[in-house]
Every structure is written in C-alpha cells, then in structure tokens.
Amino acid sequence: MIAAENLVKVYRDRKRGDVRAVDGVSFSVQAGEIFGLLGANGAGKTTTLRMLGTLLQPTDGTAYVAGFDVRLEPENVRANIGFLSTTTALYGRLTVREMVEYFGRLHGLDSATLRTRIENIFTTLDMHDFAKARCDTLSTGQKQRTSIARSIIHEPPVMIFDEPTTGLDVMTSRTIVGFIRRCRDEGRTVVFSTHIMSEAERLCDRIGIIHAGRLVAVGTLAELRHQTGATFLEDVFLRLVAPDDPDN
C-alpha cells in the first residue's frame, strides 16, 4: 500500500547550504498494518511523510501510495490518503461540524453519506460535545480531533499522521491511539511519526528508526530487540542511533 523507494530530500537553505533532510529512505507498509517512524527532532520524519503525502517533491527516489507514484500521479495519491500534519489548518469561523462537512463536500460526498460518516467519526473521536463550537474556540486536543476528522472524512485506505498525539493529554492521546488501532483493524494502512517511545511500543506493528535522514533499522519490536540486545525501546533506539556511546 505504501512503498518508499530511496527517497531523498535536499533543502536548499540560504544560511545552512544544502540540507540533506532525507537521505535514501526505503520501506513498505501493508494494508492492515501500523508503521511508525520513530526519530529525534530533526531526524527527517516530517519531510518523509510530506513526500508520501505529495506536499513536497522528492529530490530523488519516489514512493508509491495506494498504487500511485507520488511524483507522477499526485492527485490520485491525494484522493486515497488522509494526511494529518502538525500544521493542518482549521477555519476559525466555522464550527467543528461545518469544518468537517466542508472537507467532505470537497471530496464530493452527498448530504446523507456525510451525515452518517460525521456521526460515526464524532462518536469514535468523542467529538459530539464540541461539534457546534467554533474552531477558534477549541482546546489543543479538540483541534487535533477536528483535524483528524477532516482528514479522514473521505474514508481513505491510507492514513499518514505526523506526530498525532504530540502535546495532547493522556485522555485525548488514548482516544487517538484507539482510533488508529481501529483504522488498522478495518484494513487501512497507517503510517505515523513520533518521538514518543511508549506510543511506538504500544501501537506499531513495525517500527522504522530514522536518524539524520536515514532509516537505521526497520522491524517489529521483537526484531529490533533481538538486533540490539536491548529490552526497552528507548535502549533499542539509543543503541541504534548512537552505537558508539558507551552508556548505551
């Protein structure tokens, strides 16, 4: 469902010169699988996901999402993904329901379909209480749930979530984690980025550890433990990204 093939992104930065943010990343994710990109700040997670979501052109390499090449068929890719970024915008003057309806209509959904889907999504993400509130009055967690709702209203087979729970309280995180699991159980393909070890540990079927633009390891938690001889994901992670540090 997702196949990244040697993705490279070089940013041309006036101050820093060329920044090789993503440097030859390849991985695949199947339908019904949750794949987590785990990396520190600046590792290249957002850049990788933005290339999968067609928001950024790869400098080299490509990726296939739902069977479509992100370089050659970006519209088809976009029709088949739900993309949640840390900067997903909401229109402050619309209510939560209006916001989600608006995006549903952009995807060509009719009123009856929209009503049913909104009902289901608002129940799953526990959104009924604030459905009539204007977006500019929402808390961080409410905004994040609204952003998720708007990104999945067209029921895409592939979901790409950039740090979906960062900055959220335990209850909201739990709702979102439950929602992501449910998507997997419905047979969707989910790829998300995180720097939160416990979240990757609990949620991912497979984990890709990204460091300085490169995938340094990919596998199930058991495989990564076996590879590094560490038990906790935090130790697994540190052994992979800083192998020469004697503390690891």
Ligand SMILES: Nc1ncnc2c1ncn2[C@@H]1O[C@H](COP(=O)(O)OP(=O)(O)OP(=O)(O)O)[C@@H](O)[C@H]1O
């Ligand atoms: N528009 C840009 N121009 C220049 N450099 C950029 C740009 N966007 C990102 N970078 C650089 O590319 C590298 C990877 O950034 P990216 O945002 O993909 O990392 P990340 O793993 O998502 O980090 P975080 O967890 O902090 O969001 C960093 O060195 C970052 O400074």
